[in-house]
Each structure stands twice: as structure tokens, then as C-alpha cells.
Amino acid sequence: MRQITKLFLALAIVASPLTFTSCDDDSLYSGNDYYDDLVANAVQNYYRVFPNGSSNTAAYNWFITYYPDAYTSELEAFMNAIGGDIYWDDYNNGRYVWNNNYNQRQESQNNSLLEEARTLTGEWEGSMVYEYTDDSTKKRVSDQFKANMKFFQYNSSANSLGGNGVEVDTNAKGDQQTLAFSWYVNTDGNIYIKYTKSGNVFVLDSKSDKNGFHLGYEKEKGYDTFFGTAFSTNTTDVLRFDLARQQPASAKATNSLTRAANQATFGAAKKNDFAKYSTDAVNRLHVR
Template sequence: MKRFSSFLTLLVMAALPFTFTSCDDDWYDGYDWYDKPYYDATENAIALAQTLNGTWTGTIVNEYTNDNGIRQQTQCSADFTFVQYRYDAINGTGYETDYDGTGRKQTLPFKWYVDYRTGNVYVEYTESGYRFLLDANGNSKYSGFSLDNSRFNGVMEGVNNDEFVFFDLYRVRGYSAPHKLKSADSTATVSFGKGEGKQFEISDAPVMLRRR
């Protein structure tokens, strides 16, 4: 009987790590990342969010399926502003302002967060509900991003849609936060994403406002 009890104890102890992992995954997947501020993350994730924080300007190319079922591209100038919920949060709000060069523009609010387990960035546009992934490990035409103090480029991959948003942006303002991390050097260049050297191809697509 004693040997049987010891065997059961070993089985329970062996199962505990899997139980904890499952609970952790359930908690993570169930967290309201877009609307509920999250602060207790890794320093690398916080540094990424702090580097992202601010206003960026440049060019974007949208690729999507038009009403005739044909893949189509449009392009325009755009500003992106990312705002952390707090200086040490890995999520926040923001807005994208697109310009077509004729005086017309549109402003699209969004919410965003950094996945502290992978370094990926997720964006959800408030009005349409469209969600996009910026893959930290991607390094191809249709996946990946590169972010440092002054430049941000790559592609946003549609999660609940079939669109891609290619972007090449330069910082307008906002890079001052990373010195708030204890182990960070505010004068150093920091970089995120494995899409280093991603070549942004300026498309010959028509200049139009594409609503997301």
C-alpha cells in the first residue's frame, strides 16, 4: 500500500508542471490585451513598447482583395501614433492618419499590444475590428518588421482578414522613454524584429485611401 501511495504521489508531482503551464496559457489567452493595461512584463517587451511609443511618418502600401475578387494594391502617405497606457505598459492606443496628396485624409483609431513571449506586435483597428500581426521572427516580403530608435518598417499581416499593409516609417517624435528602464542606456541604439534590412518596395499602385 505504501509503495502504491508513493507511486501516486510521483504521478501527481510529474503532472504539476503541465497543469501550471496550461493555467498560464489560459490566463494569457484570456487577458484583455487591447483594453486592459499590462505592466508586469519582461524588460525587453517594455523596451519594445517604449521604442514604438511616439509618432512615425512615411509611406504605406495596402494589398487586399477588391470587390471583384482580384488582389489589388493602393498606396498613400501616413502617420502612425502609438501611445502606451503607461510608460511601463506593453500595450496602448493609437491612430493612423492617411493622406492621398489631394488634401483628403482619414484617421483610423487602433489599439495595440506587445506579446512579451514572442516579441510580436498586434494591432486592432477600432472601427472595423480588423486585426494585424507584426511578426518579430518574419523576414520575407509578406512577414516581419524592423524597429529601432528612428526607423520602423515591415508588414502588417491580416489576422481576421486577408490584407497586408507594407510600411516604411521614420520617427517624428517620441523617443525618450527607454532610459526609464533600469538596465537600459538611453543613448544606445536599440532594435527589434528580425526583418533587418527589409527592402520596402514603393509600389506603382494608385494613390488612394484604403479604409481599415
């Protein structure tokens, strides 16, 4: 049996009044001896530290701190046992790859897809949380900053499903980074974004009500909003964003605060839970 770290053993000794359950308690993993099962051991110890549970990121970081030699399969089993999820891997399985056909003008006659691309086109601004695995500590960390994103259709074509854009991120100190990207609306309504410098590709799931996105008119606010989650398909990075359409400088511009005349919306997300993920985020910028 692999042992937990000396640090955690010390913590366990200090907290000796909170004794482990007996070897007869194998309800979590029937048929396994509790003391011979790393996952069951981790679950029990986790609830000793977090009796009411914790955030997904906190659980992940706790596990890799005290069980650094665990296999990936054991990490996954632990997260499943506590009702968590390694959600950043859901779209990292080879089924969500960047389609190079959209690297140039790609026109379509699909009215719904075209309307989605036209609605996305324009300027958006608000808050963003960038979650990633730190290279040195291997822990999940989150950065929060103000983001301004401008989406342009290729060749200014109203029939194009893709284009390019620029994102300007600003932290609390006023530091900025400018990122160029390409984007397109896929045939299933998913939105893909590829950052030019890093090559990181993100997908926004149009069908997921939990981890998808909302794009377009928001009745409660009376204007267009763009919020949701973007999962990297070639890294473990996750972007969560809460943006609103910006009024163009020119009154004659084709983009207005509410661009879609029919107040169209796209994506399956119904609830904006951005605030939940910004709680533990640090206001800083991370190069990507």
C-alpha cells in the same frame, strides 16, 4: 475537365505560334495527363504570358481571371508550382488572435518587451501600401498613401505593454482618413494592432526576416525607423510600411528622434524592400 474562359481561348488562338507542349510532357505533374490537369495547364499558360515570371499579385490575378471556377486547392497548387505564395493567408489560421487581456493596462517586468513597447511609443511617419482583395472583382489591389501613426501607452505607464493610437492617412490629392487603433507587444515580441472602426487585426511577426519588421535605430540612417509587413489575422489584408520617428514639438519631450539610449532594435527584418511593393500601387485611400 473544366475549361478556361472563352477570352483566354481566344488569346491562345491568336498566339497560335506559341503552341502548347505535347501530352507527353508531364514533368510538372508526373502521372497526370497534361490536358486533364487544370493546374498543369495553368502553369504552362502562365509561362507563355510571363516567360520570366511576375509578381505574386499579378500571378494571382491572372489565375483567377482565366480560371474563375478553380478550387482554392488548385489556386494554391498553381501558386506553389510557379514559386509564388498566397502569403496573406499565412497568419489567418486562428493562431494569431487578438488577446483581450491587453484591452486595458497590462504591465510587465520583462525588460526586453518593455523596451520594445517604449521604442514603439511615439510618432512615426512615412509611406504605406495597403493590399487587399477588391470586393467586386475579387482581384488583389494595392493602395499607397502617406501615413502618420502615433502610439500611446495606456495611462502613460512606462510599464505597459500596450496602448492606443491614431493613424492619419493622406493620398496624393490631399484626401485624409483618420483611424483609431489599439496595440500591444505580445510575449513573443510580435506586435498586434487592432483598428477600432473595422475591427481588423494585424500582426507584425518579430521572428520573420522576410515578412517581419524592423523597429528602432537604423545605423545607416542614424535614427529610428519602423518598416516591414503587417498581416491581418481576420481578413486577407496586408500592410507594408516604411516609417521614421518624428521629432517631438517640445524639446523636453521624452521621445526623441532616436529614443532608445542604447540604440536598441527589435524584429528580424534586415532589408527594407518597401519599394518593391509600391511599384504597382495606386495612390488612393480605402476605408478600413
